[in-house]
Amino acid sequence: MPNDTAPALWIKDPLAILADGAERGVVVADGRIVELVAAGNTPRAPEFTTFDAGAHVVLPGLINTHHHFYQTLTRAVPVALDRELFPWLRALYPLWARLTPEAVELATTLAMAELMLSGCTMTTDHHYVFPPGLEDSVDIQVSVAKRLGMRALLTRGSMNRSQRDGGLPPDSVVQDEDTILADSERVVSRYHQRGDNASIQIALAPCSPFSATTSLMRASAALAERLNVRLHTHLAETEDENRYCLELHQCRPLDYLEECGWLGERTWLAHGVHFNADEFKRLAGAGTAVTHCACSNQVLASGTCPVCELEEAGVAVGLGVDGSASNDSSNVMQEVRAAFLLQRGRYGIGKVSHRDALRWATKGSAACVGRADVGEIGAGMQADIALFRLDGLRFSGSGDPLAALVLCGAHRVDRLMVGGRWVVENGQIPGLDVADLIRRHSAAARKLQA
Numbered sequence: 001m002p003n004d005t006a007p008a009l010w011i012k013d014p015l016a017i018l019a020d021g022a023e024r025g026v027v028v029a030d031g032r033i034v035e036l037v038a039a040g041n042t043p044r045a046p047e048f049t050t051f052d053a054g055a056h057v058v059l060p061g062l063i064n065t066h067h068h069f070y071q072t073l074t075r076a077v078p079v080a081l082d083r084e085l086f087p088w089l090r091a092l093y094p095l096w097a098r099l100t101p102e103a104v105e106l107a108t109t110l111a112m113a114e115l116m117l118s119g120c121t122m123t124t125d126h127h128y129v130f131p132p133g134l135e136d137s138v139d140i141q142v143s144v145a146k147r148l149g150m151r152a153l154l155t156r157g158s159m160n161r162s163q164r165d166g167g168l169p170p171d172s173v174v175q176d177e178d179t180i181l182a183d184s185e186r187v188v189s190r191y192h193q194r195g196d197n198a199s200i201q202i203a204l205a206p207c208s209p210f211s212a213t214t215s216l217m218r219a220s221a222a223l224a225e226r227l228n229v230r231l232h233t234h235l236a237e238t239e240d241e242n243r244y245c246l247e248l249h250q251c252r253p254l255d256y257l258e259e260c261g262w263l264g265e266r267t268w269l270a271h272g273v274h275f276n277a278d279e280f281k282r283l284a285g286a287g288t289a290v291t292h293c294a295c296s297n298q299v300l301a302s303g304t305c306p307v308c309e310l311e312e313a314g315v316a317v318g319l320g321v322d323g324s325a326s327n328d329s330s331n332v333m334q335e336v337r338a339a340f341l342l343q344r345g346r347y348g349i350g351k352v353s354h355r356d357a358l359r360w361a362t363k364g365s366a367a368c369v370g371r372a373d374v375g376e377i378g379a380g381m382q383a384d385i386a387l388f389r390l391d392g393l394r395f396s397g398s399g400d401p402l403a404a405l406v407l408c409g410a411h412r413v414d415r416l417m418v419g420g421r422w423v424v425e426n427g428q429i430p431g432l433d434v435a436d437l438i439r440r441h442s443a444a445a446r447k448l449q450a
Ligand SMILES: [Zn+2]
Pocket: 066, 067, 068, 126, 234, 270, 322, 323
């Protein structure tokens, strides 16, 4: 992804920047941030071009650590409205069973475009629905990420415990364990990049304790260890899940996870709403990270993730927009605001500031995806940068530019850079016909919901 032949670029004199000692901006070369320019200084680089950021607030690119792109096709579906997680899933599984490769391609493109325009430079996705005909879903997602120029950690999701085995999903959307493991190995060996500047990565992700068997959970952990890739799943999302685990496994979800060999530093977990104080310590000791999904937890009334207690115990916490059928949007900057409001409401002033919420979506999210080269503006980091303008109606009259992003409700970037390359310019993704995408995506959604 680095643009080796381009000269250094000084992103100059921003209104504000989320970095210390970079009051006059940053210099980008060869895909990385090579220099922070402090107040009163100019770049040390002998030659550079300049981008005048005088109208912009500059953030590290936001990182989304939990999502289900295909769910953009089932937003605000009447049959699933006003339901908690289990009945919500039961209402939607039959629709998702009708997904086609074309629908997955459109949903992935639409979700990624939404994410990028919200300031997101790296996303994960958790695709776990594999009805017959959808075997190439991860391959489709890889090709879309490459086309749009976004970093993606795509998880090879899976379900193999269907209704006939006491699970939640219908038989038509699950696969058998051998098929899942063979395909997991295939997509890792084909697509997973390692090291700094990786743009496409793969992780393994059985869906949840109520849709994957213990055997698949254990085998996935062993395979992730052998292939050295990350592990992801939903955990501690609802009280229903606690009850399900207690009945089926006679233990709480985290005990079950540990039994399956998952409690370690290659794992990050979506939700973590219902962990207790003992579990905070065990997660921290193991180096397992948690993704906070503020919007989704509120829409489904799942509860509130104890973010401050997790962080105080030493657990890394990132943000995720979660599936577009429980959010129902793919906007990471709005998720920052939602997390700020929810957690400040829970913990109060002095515990949670706008800077905490921005940190969750950047440094905290980078820890979830196991990356040390993104999530911060610093010399040597990847040049993944989001630039927001503050000249809209909603920002007029604001004082502190960084606080204004969160408090006034920024939701769209003006420019976005991934690995030193502009992938959003003037609020648009070059080469993407948004009107045509909406038309085709809407048609696919209508077909699915018919
Ligand atoms: Zn989810």
